[in-house]
Amino acid sequence: MKPFRYEQPADMTSAITMMLGEPHAAYLAGGTNLVDLMKVEVATPDVLIDVRTLTSDQIEDLPGGGLRIGAAVSNSEIAADRRVRRDYSMLSQAILAGASYQLRNWATAGGNLLQRTRCAYFQDVEMPCNKREPGTGCSALQGHHRDLAIIGHSPSCVATFPSDMAVALAALDAVVRVQRLDGERMIPLTEFHRLPEDTPERDNVLERGELITAIDLPPFAAKSAYRKIRDRASYAFALVSVAAALEIADGVIKDVRIALGGVAHKPWRAWEAERLLRGLAPTEEHFRVAAEAELAQARPLRDNGFKVPLARNVIVRVLSDLAEVGQ
Template identity: 60%
Template sequence: MRPFVYERARSADEALALHDGETHYLGGGTNLVDLMRLGVETPAKLVDVTRLPYDRIEESGGGLLIGAAVRNSDLAADRTVRERCPVLAEAILAGASGQIRNQATVGGNLLQRTRCSYFQDVAKPCNKREPGSGCPAREGEHHNLAILGHTPDCVATHPSDMAVALAALDASVRVQGESEVRSIRLDDFYRLPGDDPSRDTTLDPGDLITGVEVPPLGMASRYRKVRERASFAFALVSIAAALDVVDGTVRDCRVALGGVAHRPWRARRAEEMLRGAPATEESYLRAAQAEMDLAQPLRDNGFKVPLATNLIVRTLSELGDGS
């Protein structure tokens, strides 16, 4: 591991002042420290931001404001979160062991890097880690990589369960930069790989995540995750869904998928088809198939297309029955 300087910030302004070109902010460190041990991340300085005053969950405009330093375990256990947006609590509980949830923070969870094996192995080329070196995953081991939104330069998937739930909740990320405090919709926060897969988000250098804003939901919601073993595994495909049914008709719905793209994938085509449609399994199937028409599976991950289709239909059907 490369030697590094450790600083502890006492305020957001101090954290920003301490940040330079080779600096990472340190939250729980459950992903960053692992990547440093592997040699994937080699910061010259770590700025510890866990003592900043962003460790509260507050009601805000009928929704919630979740501080970036809130521990995942505290967020999943919060009574207001469980009552108003259970999809978020379910996603967190599906994401990791209790020990990791006790350490990990909300801000750090959003900034997780992909678990693609080529990205994590510095002996292999990877455009995300070393731009221009190539993407061997396309012809190599890719059974759990992207089927949507990928490019010849990168087929990695985003690993966060929490981010999928927040995508379905229309959440925004509150960010403090050098000159302003701004709110970035989650749809605009994450990037598809394009021709620069090294950038996961639209953050500017030095930007500090201070919280997440979750607007009121007002719909039944659920998180479901399909994985290769029963616990503590990353998703093959996951879904965060919310559904509002009135007199047998879908009034509103939200569908976000995990494990299928470089970012949480908001199924906008499926949502548009469902609004105003009968709340039936046939409607859910047509919408799911329309969304999966966008998929471009690789040699060994085509199984994710029917898996995602079935997951959408089953989850929406269960939510509809509950309505």
């Protein structure tokens, strides 16, 4: 591990100012991903700026309904919160499907959104990787890519975003609150992460120095669920995951939310499938047609074409379970 300097600023303004003045600095909260990358020298910051105590570690009720999750709240605390389990069950299920008890106890809400890809070539400094070193090429294109992207990838990068929590947040229309020196800005979770295009080294839309302070969840009443398909029962990243919610009134679908994990460089909101389903009867056939329409844009690679029917089937199964079709 490359030597680094450790700083504990007194407040957010000091932390942001410090970050802006240090070209090779990084914020540190739980560090469950960053420290791992530092150990293999994929991440080599000169300065670590500890921000864990600078942002809220509480989950608060919002005045108009909904919840505000402080950036320093642990993943375990989010999953166990009675309000999250009652009103946002897909979020609790998604968090419990990821990592281990030990990691969830230390990982933070803000840090979860900033995870880097788990692509094997990104983590191997001996291999070309545009995300780690722009312009060197993407080894996964012709190499091992069974678990990588089928939607939204580019010739520069076919990596997937690893978070389970972020997939549920995308379906919930969560908003990320970000602090900067000149004030605060709010970023919809669906717009927070980027597709790779020609700049895969940029995972998200944060600007230098910006600090995540909280995640806002709007009021939500629909039934929801999270389903994760992986190679082993625990401590594995998703091949495909689905966060879905369904609201039915008078025998038709009033509202539906669908987000996919394990298929793209960001949590993938299935806007087309949602558009097609609203106003229809909740049947397996309608769910299947909508899933196929969403996945028509998939461009699988040599070894991951199985993800297309897998994603379709998981979407259909989750929505059918929520609608209690065939039960």
